[in-house]
Amino acid sequence: xxxxxxxxxxxxxxxxxxxxxxxxxxxxxxxxxxxxxxxxxxxxxxxxxxxxxxxxxxxxxxxxxxxxxxxxxxxxxxxxxxxxxxxxxxxxxxxxxxxxxxxxxxxxxxxxxxxxxxxxxxxxxxxxxxxxxxxxxxxxxxxxxxxxxxxxxxxxxxxxxxxxxxxxxxxxxxxxxxxxxxxxxxxxxxxxxxxxxxxxxxxxxxxxxxxxxxxxxxxxxxxxxxxxxxxxxxxxxxxxxxxxxxxxxxxxxxxxxxxxxxxxxxxxxxxxxxxxxxxxxxxxxxxxxxxxxxxxxxxxxxxxxxxxxxxxxxxxxxxxxxxxxxxxxxxxxxxxxxxxxxxxxxxxxxxxxxxxxxxxxxxxxxxxxxxxxxxxxxxxxxxxxxxxxxxxxxxxxxxxxxxxxxxxxxxxxxxxxxxxxxxxxxxxxxxxxxxxxxxxxxxxxxxxxxxxxxxxxxxxxxxxxxxxxxxx
Numbered sequence: 001x002x003x004x005x006x007x008x009x010x011x012x013x014x015x016x017x018x019x020x021x022x023x024x025x026x027x028x029x030x031x032x033x034x035x036x037x038x039x040x041x042x043x044x045x046x047x048x049x050x051x052x053x054x055x056x057x058x059x060x061x062x063x064x065x066x067x068x069x070x071x072x073x074x075x076x077x078x079x080x081x082x083x084x085x086x087x088x089x090x091x092x093x094x095x096x097x098x099x100x101x102x103x104x105x106x107x108x109x110x111x112x113x114x115x116x117x118x119x120x121x122x123x124x125x126x127x128x129x130x131x132x133x134x135x136x137x138x139x140x141x142x143x144x145x146x147x148x149x150x151x152x153x154x155x156x157x158x159x160x161x162x163x164x165x166x167x168x169x170x171x172x173x174x175x176x177x178x179x180x181x182x183x184x185x186x187x188x189x190x191x192x193x194x195x196x197x198x199x200x201x202x203x204x205x206x207x208x209x210x211x212x213x214x215x216x217x218x219x220x221x222x223x224x225x226x227x228x229x230x231x232x233x234x235x236x237x238x239x240x241x242x243x244x245x246x247x248x249x250x251x252x253x254x255x256x257x258x259x260x261x262x263x264x265x266x267x268x269x270x271x272x273x274x275x276x277x278x279x280x281x282x283x284x285x286x287x288x289x290x291x292x293x294x295x296x297x298x299x300x301x302x303x304x305x306x307x308x309x310x311x312x313x314x315x316x317x318x319x320x321x322x323x324x325x326x327x328x329x330x331x332x333x334x335x336x337x338x339x340x341x342x343x344x345x346x347x348x349x350x351x352x353x354x355x356x357x358x359x360x361x362x363x364x365x366x367x368x369x370x371x372x373x374x375x376x377x378x379x380x381x382x383x384x385x386x387x388x389x390x391x392x393x394x395x396x397x398x399x400x401x402x403x404x405x406x407x408x409x410x411x412x413x414x415x416x417x418x419x420x421x422x423x424x425x426x427x428x429x430x431x432x433x434x435x436x437x438x439x440x441x442x443x444x445x446x447x448x449x450x451x452x453x454x455x456x457x458x459x460x461x462x463x464x465x466x467x468x469x470x471x472x
Contacts, residue, residue, distance in 0.1 A: 022142055026135045027189075033126040034193050037086045038200055045202035048078050048097070056426060064415040067399040068325055071103035075395070077388035077427040079109070082375035083201035083209050087193060087216060088129035090376025099385060101392035101427075103399075104329065105287050106336040108279075109385055128193050129370050132220045133363055134256045136186065137227040141248035144178050144231035148466055149244035157467065167464040171232075174463065175456070178228035186224060190217055211434045215373045219448070223366045226452040233459035236466040259361035266357070267350035274343055286335030290328035300327045319411060322404035329396055336389075344382055355443065362451040365444035372441045375431050379440050383432050391427050398424065 055076050062073060077099045085092055096109025151157035160170065194213045198205050234251055238244040290296060304316060304323055313320045351368070358364050371377035407414035438445070 022139055023185075026131060026139060029126065029135065030128060030131050030189060030193075033128060033131060034086065034196065037089065037127055038196065040089075041081055041086055041202070042200065044081050044097075048080065049202075051076070051098070052078055052426070059424075060418055060421050062421065064417045066412065066414060067403040067416050067420065068103065068322065070416070070421070071396050071399045074100065074102040074392075075424075075427070076100055077384075077391060077429070079381075079384045080203050080429065081201075082380070082431070083203050083205060084194075084197055084212055084216065084374040085376050086197035086200070087127070087213075088370045088374040088376055089127055090371035090374060091378055091381060092376045095378070095381040099388040099392075101388060101395060103325075103396050104332065106283065106332075106340070106389055106392070108340075109381070128190075129367075129374070132186070132190070133223065133366055133370065136182070136224060137256065138249075138252050140178065140182055140224065140227045141231050141234075141252055142245070143181055144228065145235055145245040145248050146241045147174050147178065147232055148236040148463060149238045150235075150241050152239045152466065153241055161467055165467075167467045168460075170467060171460050171463040174232055175228065175459070178232060179225065182224055182228060183221060186220065187217075190220065208434050212373050212375065212437075215434065215438075216370065219366060219369050219373060222448060222452050223362060226362050226448070226455045229452070229455035229459040233455065233462045236459065236462040255361040255363055259357060260354075260363055260367070262360070263354035263357040263364055264350075267353035270353055271346050271349040273346060273350075279339065279343065282339045283336070286332050286339055289335045290324075290331040293331070296331060297324075300324060303327075318404045319407040319414075321412065322400050322407065326397060326400040326404070329393070329400070333393070340385070347378055355447065358447045358451070362448055362455075365441075365447040365451070368444040369441050369448065372437045372444075373434070375437070379437070380431055384429055387429050388427060395424055 055078075059073075059075050062070065065073070079095075079097045079099075081092065094112055096112055098111045099109050100107045146153075148157070151160070194217070198209065198213070201209075203209075230251065231248060234248050235244045238247060285292075290300075300323075301313065304313070304318075304320060305311065308316055308318070310316055316323075354364050355368075368377070372379065402416060402420055403414060406416075432440075
């Protein structure tokens with residue numbers, strides 16, 4: 001009985017002209033979005049590779065100069081694109097792709113790709129993730145709006161009830177029919193796009209990348225199960241196809257447009273993002289932490305004297321001004337961490353507000369998980385920035401120490417050359433592992449699972465109620 005019901009629904013849905021048209025449009029958009037993404041990622045990889053080569057060449061060929069002057073000249077750290085960015089670009093176009101690792105200052109990332117995009121590209125991001133999470137639910141709803149309402153309108157549900165059909169078998173048949181309609185198509189599309197993403201990725205493919213792709217597959221599948229159950233439950237509430245279709249379109253608009261926008265706007269309203277000018281002023285103040293602290297300066301002087309067992313700065317066996325430059329760097333570290341930490345905390349508060357509104361839509365946790373598994377979320381961006389800052393600190397320390405220990409009698413006139421510049425390794429970044437991403441988004445995974453279980457349970461109750469109503 002379950003298979004017969006599922007097969008009947010599958011055959012009926014495939015004859016729906018509106019569904020065929022929408023499916024064709026979605027597939028066309030998916031193909032277009034995939035190839036646009038491939039072109040974007042390939043262009044980004046070429047630009048990043050060229051920029052890295054130029055940056056290295058300029059660094060090595062800067063000529064003879066004081067190491068601290070070289071620290072101000074410095075280098076850039078470039079963010080590589082995630083191998084799965086083709087599936088979900090996330091915040092990649094809106095987050096900076098390069099960090100200037102100069103002395104005395106922790107710069108935020110700059111050069112956002114969205115700044116070079118048109119208004120339409122910025123407002124309507126076309127990606128496989130958007131279509132899986134936004135367009136496919138609409139297809140599910142159009143395919144299943146008549147699942148129960150159509151049976152009630154035609155009187156067949158009453159006939160089935162009179163024949164002794166069990167509610168559990170009827171529900172499972174309808175649910176299986178919806179899943180057989182949606183999941184195979186989704187699976188084929190996802191595997192094809194994921195294979196293209198991995199085949200064209202500029203970064204090496206590791207087991208962690210494959211595991212991320214599998215996690216994305218499970219995420220989207222679970223989300224679609226919830227959508228199928230929602231469609232089934234809403235259809236069971238109405239006695240006519242027209243009413244069920246209208247209701248499901250409203251549900252889709254709430255899930256994919258209103259709820260996410262409300263979550264974003266409410267989060268920014270309750271926890272506004274810091275003003276860029278204020279952040280710049282705070283960073284500039286952090287860079288002056290040593291120069292504006294007379295007590296700290298005296299403590300540094302005394303520390304140097306005690307460390308080398310001398311009574312005057314002139315007796316130090318090192319270049320004291322280089323020693324001070326390094327201590328000034330270190331004095332700014334906690335101040336920079338406080339500024340960027342407060343920004344990260346504010347973003348986390350905004351995201352927590354969005355999580356609190358998950359009751360309105362499973363799209364909120366699904367989007368967080370999609371970006372997290374793809375490696376294109378804000379957490380991965382912050383991880384890149386922190387890695388670049390660690391590299392900056394190590395590089396500046398090495399330059400200051402070269403000046404400190406090797407300047408001798410030359411003092412501030414001391415210069416170093418290419419043999420010193422070649423000692424510095426290029427910035428190399430390893431992103432968060434999938435395990436770390438899972439820990440960051442475990443709450444979202446639980447929320448999405450709760451949504452799916454609740455949707456299936458509610459649909460079961462509503463379908464049984466509809467059956468009992470027809471049998472009364």
